[in-house]
């Protein structure tokens with residue numbers, strides 16, 4: 001299937017983009033081509049879900065696009081910054097300042113309060129929080145009453161909301177989520193997805209999320225489908241039913 005928005009060149013207005021990205025793990029008999037020439041742009045202010053069968057390369061794509069893993073070949077840009085041209089220190093700085101992460105495991109520090117966890121990226125960067133922005137993020141994710149609580153005193157959904165707020169606090173160019181609702185029940189998952197949607201609509205953020213869940217994908221503006229390390233399809237304005245139909249076609 002030809003996918004017309006998967007342009008070979010980085011698009012203007014892309015928060016992140018890849019061109020002809022490949023990632024090969026191992027060698028000889030254990031060689032695995034996890035990504036096989038992926039060119040994609042994540043547009044500013046858009047919520048994209050990455051889907052596809054287990055092992056198709058979703059996490060690898062996200063990790064390479066976020067500068068957490070190094071591609072075998074091809075290029076990755078965050079905005080106009082080409083990651084291949086950065087040394088380790090610059091890459092660490094770019095991840096800290098321009099990228100937000102939300103993982104399946106909430107990854108909060110147990111000894112810190114919710115507020116301290118949220119502002120940790122700024123503390124590490126030696127930056128002062130912008131009180132108005134922190135207040136906006138905190139109230140959007142509905143945590144105003146619980147800022148003094150430690151993670152153990154919060155439900156899973158609340159902990160993930162802290163993680164979403166932490167991902168947003170530095171006003172990143174892009175937020176990446178790796179199955180951010182994978183550990184949550186459907187109600188808490190829906191809340192977190194609603195907040196990610198809110199980040200896009202109310203705060204103008206760009207969000208990219210890996211998910212297996214067609215209902216989660218239904219919150220996105222666009223779903224891109226990977227199979228065997230290649231982009232094979234995409235869908236604008238997805239609904240869970242239509243996403244499920246595409247997923248079934250992979251299984252068949």
Ligand SMILES: Nc1ncnc2c1ncn2[C@@H]1O[C@H](COP(=O)(O)OP(=O)(O)OP(=O)(O)O)[C@@H](O)[C@H]1O
Pocket residue numbers: 025026032033034052053054055056057058059060061
């Ligand atoms: N560190 C690694 N060493 C060797 N092979 C790897 C490594 N990481 C991933 N792979 C392989 O690369 C391929 C893509 O893996 P990846 O985790 O990106 O897939 P995925 O679509 O995210 O899978 P899932 O939905 O099961 O999480 C798989 O075949 C996987 O076994």
